[in-house]
Amino acid sequence: MTNRLPLLAGNWKMHHDHLEAIAVTQKLAWALRDAKVTTEQAQVAVLVPFTDIRSVQTLIQGDNLPLSYGAQDLSEHAEGAHTGDISGRFLHQFACEFVIVGHSERRSDHHEDDELVGKKLRAALANDLTPILCVGESESQRDAGTHVDFTLGQLATALTDIPADDLMNFVIAYEPVWAIGTGKTATADDAAEMSTAIRTWLTDNVSASVAATTRILYGGSVKPDNVAAIMAAGDVDGALVGGASLDADTFAALVAAAVRG
Numbered sequence: 122m123t124n125r126l127p128l129l130a131g132n133w134k135m136h137h138d139h140l141e142a143i144a145v146t147q148k149l150a151w152a153l154r155d156a157k158v159t160t161e162q163a164q165v166a167v168l169v170p171f172t173d174i175r176s177v178q179t180l181i182q183g184d185n186l187p188l189s190y191g192a193q194d195l196s197e198h199a200e201g202a203h204t205g206d207i208s209g210r211f212l213h214q215f216a217c218e219f220v221i222v223g224h225s226e227r228r229s230d231h232h233e234d235d236e237l238v239g240k241k242l243r244a245a246l247a248n249d250l251t252p253i254l255c256v257g258e259s260e261s262q263r264d265a266g267t268h269v270d271f272t273l274g275q276l277a278t279a280l281t282d283i284p285a286d287d288l289m290n291f292v293i294a295y296e297p298v299w300a301i302g303t304g305k306t307a308t309a310d311d312a313a314e315m316s317t318a319i320r321t322w323l324t325d326n327v328s329a330s331v332a333a334t335t336r337i338l339y340g341g342s343v344k345p346d347n348v349a350a351i352m353a354a355g356d357v358d359g360a361l362v363g364g365a366s367l368d369a370d371t372f373a374a375l376v377a378a379a380v381r382g
């Protein structure tokens with residue numbers, strides 16, 4: 122009874138230079154066409170390194186490919202003396218639809234805490250970008266049974282004082298840190314438990330309409346052979362895919378498996 126369009130988003134991380142990006146994006150569009158996946162069945166996005174964005178934009182727009190694209194991070198600032206950072210406005214000018222905010226690798230490699238993640242979330246919304254907010258627990262938190270409280274706490278801090286009306290176009294990715302790039306996947310029941318907890322939290326703390334429209338993805342070692350079970354469980358609207366998005370045929374097979382169930 123949901124009309125949320127499934128979203129399969131490939132997070133390339135620091136893979137594929139701009140020439141490789143053009144080849145992979147073109148091949149992905151062909152592979153999706155061959156697999157007969159339509160834009161009514163799922164939205165497919167590539168989230169690429171900053172240096173790839175212009176090339177990917179030119180290809181997708183020029184050839185009218187049925188793909189969305191975006192970035193993996195943005196600055197919390199609008200502009201200024203912030204060497205190496207990229208403003209949300211610049212991403213908007215490249216017509217990016219999405220930007221990842223608070224990925225666990227940003228949190229660990231660059232010491233991003235929930236407060237900074239909240240500022241980046243605001244910067245994304247201020248520039249008409251759809252944030253894909255990443256939350257999720259560590260292995261020790263899961264072992265201790267505190268994973269739901271911890272993950273909802275990350276969400277609460279990041280969303281502090283953001284009006285519900287600003288969150289009508291918003292994506293949350295539940296990515297248990299212990300499952301990212303490890304080959305260990307949360308079970309479908311684990312993904313269902315957390316996605317249901319997140320949606321209930323949104324209903325209680327933001328608004329019923331935000332809870333109804335927000336797409337909640339699962340991420341962490343999603344592959345063509347486990348995506349259908351994860352998406353069939355509970356309240357999961359798609360996946361944030363790292364390793365399995367790098368190869369166009371593998372990613373298209375994953376998308377096809379996701380839409381066929």
Ligand code: PGA
Pocket residue numbers: 132296300301302303304340341342343361362363364365
């Ligand atoms: P993975 O990465 O699919 O390689 O585990 C997921 C992510 O980090 O978004």
